[in-house]
Amino acid sequence: AQSVTQPDIHITVSEGASLELRCNYSYGATPYLFWYVQSPGQGLQLLLKYFSGDTLVQGIKGFEAEFKRSQSSFNLRKPSVHWSDAAEYFCAVGTAGSNYKLTFGKGTLLTVNP
Amino acid sequence: SQTIHQWPATLVQPVGSPLSLECTVEGTSNPNLYWYRQAAGRGLQLLFYSVxxxxxxSEVPQNLSASRPQDRQFILSSKKLLLSDSGFYLCAWSLTTRGHNEKLFFGSGTQLSVL
Structure with a gap:
């Protein structure tokens, strides 16, 4: 079965600083990878996804992520963080063998200092 | 455009009481539907899905059940709530295209507190 690890439970950055959120997955074949963001008390919104092709994926709100098969990673990055980016971020993996469900990591809470 | 409605937004229920959370999707047909629970510090856990x-x-044995009486309606129920049922419940939908789910669209969630 697939699994997802987000090693950082909580990250604090200053506004304007760069950001990288880590995500490692476990799956025997090529995974489908997703990053979602959740603002307090809200549902989840998809930031970006990777299915195949270019390993550098551009998403909404200035986020990007890079799929590295050799490292089983799909880290999320943003060059300059805005205060409105403060939220919880979830990495998820889906597989061709389990079309109907995604497995989520436990999330990384991002705090942005002014 | 597609929308997903989930209600209520918050719910406080005593232990042993019944539960019914409803989710409806508009603007699409034959979606895959999901119930996830997000407990504090535990990330998202898939409870049920329906094609x-x-x-x-059912993904996790528990005292919860789900039903799909109509194509775009998904209901989460319990006959007797436990304290451990407290959490943030999220409904979601997706479409299967080209053999896989493109992405999940989430509702705004229901915060359930069992006291």
Missing amino acids: GIGQIS
Whole structure:
């Protein structure tokens, strides 16, 4: 079965600083990878996804992520963080063998200092 | 455009009481439907998913159940709530295209507190 690890439970950055959120997955074949963001008390919104092709994926709100098969990673990055980016971020993996469900990591809470 | 409605937004229920959370999707047909629970510090856990009317798959044994009486309606229920049922419940939908789910669209969630 697939699994997802987000090693950082909580990250604090200053506004304007760069950001990288880590995500490692476990799956025997090529995974489908997703990053979602959740603002307090809200549902989840998809930031970006990777299915195949270019390993550098551009998403909404200035986020990007890079799929590295050799490292089983799909880290999320943003060059300059805005205060409105403060939220919880979830990495998820889906597989061709389990079309109907995604497995989520436990999330990384991002705090942005002014 | 597609929308997903989930209600209520918050709910406080005593232990042993019943539960019914409802989710409806508009603007699409034959979606895959999901119930996730997000407990504090534990991330998102898939509870149920459904690929069609009356078709429910359970991922985690528990005292919760789900039903899909109509194509775009998904209901989460319990006959007797436990304290451990407290959490943030999220409904979601997706479409299967080209053999895989493109992405999940989430509702705004229900914060359930069992006291």
